[in-house]
Amino acid sequence: MELPIYxxxxxxxxxxxxxxxxxxGDAIPSENALCETYKVSRMTVRKGLAILISEGYITSIxxxxxxxxxxxxxxxxxxxxxxxxxxxxxxxxxLIEVNIVLPTAKLINSLNLSSNRxxxxxxxxxxxxxxxxxxxxxxxxxxxxMPVVEKEIKYGTFPDMVSKYTSxxxxxxxxxxxxxxxxxxxxxxxxxxxxxxxxVVEQKLFNTQNKPIGLxxxxxxxxxxxxxxxxxxxxxx
Amino acid sequence: MELPIYxxxxxxxxxxxxxxxxxxGDAIPSENALCETYKVSRMTVRKGLAILISEGYITSIxxxxxxxxxxxxxxxxxxxxxxxxxxxxxxxxxLIEVNIVLPTAKLINSLNLSSNRxxxxxxxxxxxxxxxxxxxxxxxxxxxxMPVVEKEIKYGTFPDMVSKYTSxxxxxxxxxxxxxxxxxxxxxxxxxxxxxxxxVVEQKLFNTQNKPIGLxxxxxxxxxxxxxxxxxxxxxx
DNA sequence: CAGTGGTCTAGACCACGTG
DNA sequence: ACGTGGTCTAGACCACTGA
Numbered sequence: 228m229e230l231p232i233y234x235x236x237x238x239x240x241x242x243x244x245x246x247x248x249x250x251x252g253d254a255i256p257s258e259n260a261l262c263e264t265y266k267v268s269r270m271t272v273r274k275g276l277a278i279l280i281s282e283g284y285i286t287s288i289x290x291x292x293x294x295x296x297x298x299x300x301x302x303x304x305x306x307x308x309x310x311x312x313x314x315x316x317x318x319x320x321x322l323i324e325v326n327i328v329l330p331t332a333k334l335i336n337s338l339n340l341s342s343n344r345x346x347x348x349x350x351x352x353x354x355x356x357x358x359x360x361x362x363x364x365x366x367x368x369x370x371x372x373m374p375v376v377e378k379e380i381k382y383g384t385f386p387d388m389v390s391k392y393t394s395x396x397x398x399x400x401x402x403x404x405x406x407x408x409x410x411x412x413x414x415x416x417x418x419x420x421x422x423x424x425x426x427v428v429e430q431k432l433f434n435t436q437n438k439p440i441g442l443x444x445x446x447x448x449x450x451x452x453x454x455x456x457x458x459x460x461x462x463x464x
Numbered sequence: 465m466e467l468p469i470y471x472x473x474x475x476x477x478x479x480x481x482x483x484x485x486x487x488x489g490d491a492i493p494s495e496n497a498l499c500e501t502y503k504v505s506r507m508t509v510r511k512g513l514a515i516l517i518s519e520g521y522i523t524s525i526x527x528x529x530x531x532x533x534x535x536x537x538x539x540x541x542x543x544x545x546x547x548x549x550x551x552x553x554x555x556x557x558x559l560i561e562v563n564i565v566l567p568t569a570k571l572i573n574s575l576n577l578s579s580n581r582x583x584x585x586x587x588x589x590x591x592x593x594x595x596x597x598x599x600x601x602x603x604x605x606x607x608x609x610m611p612v613v614e615k616e617i618k619y620g621t622f623p624d625m626v627s628k629y630t631s632x633x634x635x636x637x638x639x640x641x642x643x644x645x646x647x648x649x650x651x652x653x654x655x656x657x658x659x660x661x662x663x664v665v666e667q668k669l670f671n672t673q674n675k676p677i678g679l680x681x682x683x684x685x686x687x688x689x690x691x692x693x694x695x696x697x698x699x700x701x
Numbered sequence: 702c703a704g705t706g707g708t709c710t711a712g713a714c715c716a717c718g719t720g
Numbered sequence: 721a722c723g724t725g726g727t728c729t730a731g732a733c734c735a736c737t738g739a
Contacts, residue, residue: 231707231708231709232708232709233708233709241633244631244633245631245633245634245672246631246634247630247631247634250631257723257724257725258724258725259723259724267709267710268709268710268711268712269710269711269712270507270709270710270711271708271709271710273725273726274708274709276725277514278518281515281518284633287724287725287726288717288718288724288725289716289717289718289724289725289726290716290717290718290719290723290724290725291717291718291719291724291725292723292724292725293724293725298631298632298633300621300623300627300632300635300637301543301544301545301623302541302542302543303541303542303543303544303637303639304539304540304541304542304696305539305540305541305542305639305693306538306539306540307538307540307693308538384537386537386538390537393484394481394482394483394484394487394535395535395537396478396481396482396521396535397482397483397484398537398695399694399695400537400540400694400695401692401693401694401695402540402542402691402692402693402694403690403691403692404641404663404690404691404692404693405663405686405689405690405691406643406644406661406662406663406664406684406686406689407643407661407686408659408661408686422645422659424643424644424645424661424662424686425643425661426641426642426643427643435482447643449642449643449644449645449661452642452643453640453641453642454639454640454641454642455638455639455640455641456542456544456638456639456641456693457636457637457638457639458635458636458637458638459541468726468727468728469727469728470727470728494704494705494706495705495706496704496705504728504729505728505729505730505731506729506730506731507728507729507730508727508728508729510706510707511727511728513706524705524706524707525705525706525736525737526705526706526707526735526736526737527704527705527706527735527736527737527738528704528705528706528736528737528738529704529705529706530705530706
């Protein structure tokens with residue numbers, strides 16, 4: 228029933244910010260002032276403020292005070308997983324090709340490779356209710372002793388494929404989302420005879436040194452896939 | 465030069481997690497144990513753990529201990545703004561229409577309206593280097609006394625349009641991204657004669673009570689727009 | 702029962718910014 | 721000099737889990 232004091236402080240200040248009683252740029256009361264109003268010790272007040280800081284509501288400036296931030300109104304959280312971002316989930320996959328290949332010029336450029344570095348190439352088809360809905364292509368830099376397990380290649384997401392030899396906490400990922408028309412290969416694999424737009428998601432993986440370690444491109448039929456994202460300020464209250 | 469002790473603890477534990485010395489599910493040493501190893505007070509240890517918790521690395525369970533999380537490997541951060549997500553930014557806009565209208569059945573459904581609620585409809589064109597690159601359509605629920613300023617309508621992003629009468633901290637937003645072919649109206653406005661796929665971004669705004677207050681749909685030429693997102697675990701070290 | 706994390710206190714010293 | 725936030729201590733009491 229009773230919220231701890233520091234959370235009451237958090238909620239009070241959030242309410243004032245959301246109701247625009249405190250606007251971006253405004254100073255919030257000093258820590259000592261908040262100790263007075265809530266009749267608590269400074270560490271308790273600071274614990275509350277630390278939460279507001281970590282959630283992006285306020286910023287503290289030593290020697291000056293704490294101030295309401297401009298909200299990050301362009302920031303969204305997107306959950307993406309090539310196997311489950313469709314209107315109906317993927318219920319079947321087909322391995323078209325697994326190969327060790329030498330990279331093309333485009334790939335050397337994109338992954339910042341030396342030209343004789345070997346690449347694992349994986350091509351897959353994704354099905355939903357018996358329909359071909361996406362064509363998926365991965366390029367993974369080959370490391371000696373890399374355990375390549377059939378099951379992971381066939382059913383795994385891109386992070387799954389590398390998680391066995393690196394902590395997922397150490398991997399940085401980037402997505403690029405675009406709309407394209409299918410080229411010949413994609414049209415063939417997806418059996419597209421009419422003009423169907425594709426939602427193309429390119430996924431690039433980096434290690435802790437920010438070196439690219441893999442590239443994945445998934446071509447979703449536009450009529451079977453939608454991505455969604457939501458703003459980050461949905462936290463409580 | 466010298467990091468504060470609590471941040472040293474944070475970095476130490478992050479390193480152990482990233483190097484897989486601590487794996488998801490593993491317990492990290494108890495708070496008292498950490499006090500011992502770092503020769504500091506418990507509050508200092510707890511300050512460090514609080515950061516690891518807020519960044520999603522660990523979870524604490526009262527009476528049991530603190531444990532390494534499964535990483536949220538599907539989570540990405542996306543920055544979206546209908547005016548600046550293109551390969552070249554938008555340098556010109558054109559207002560096609562501003563109107564107060566009654567909602568269509570589709571809109572009533574999507575915005576969860578009563579049928580006689582008035583709607584502000586705004587249609588705009590976006591240009592980049594003289595080319596038409598996007599067609600933008602907004603539906604805003606009309607509130608009495610809502611200040612509608614020409615400048616905001618012509619040049620503003622969707623959040624801009626509502627920021628004058630609500631704190632942006634109080635607004636929840638949802639995006640839906642898809643690939644479509646242009647319908648007649650969009651093709652006309654964008655002067656599309658060939659088959660060009662569109663990247664369609666639908667943006668819905670909600671107030672604190674989770675009631676929809678606006679809907680925006682932007683139709684970007686697929687060859688002029690890419691969205692990008694990156695994983696959230698890029699935080700330091 | 703002993704060990705764990707959760708909350709909270711009443712001090713301390715520091716570096717910073719403004720007058 | 722004074723008020724601000726930043727770091728840190730050495731305690732306290734609580735509720736929870738597990739043997």
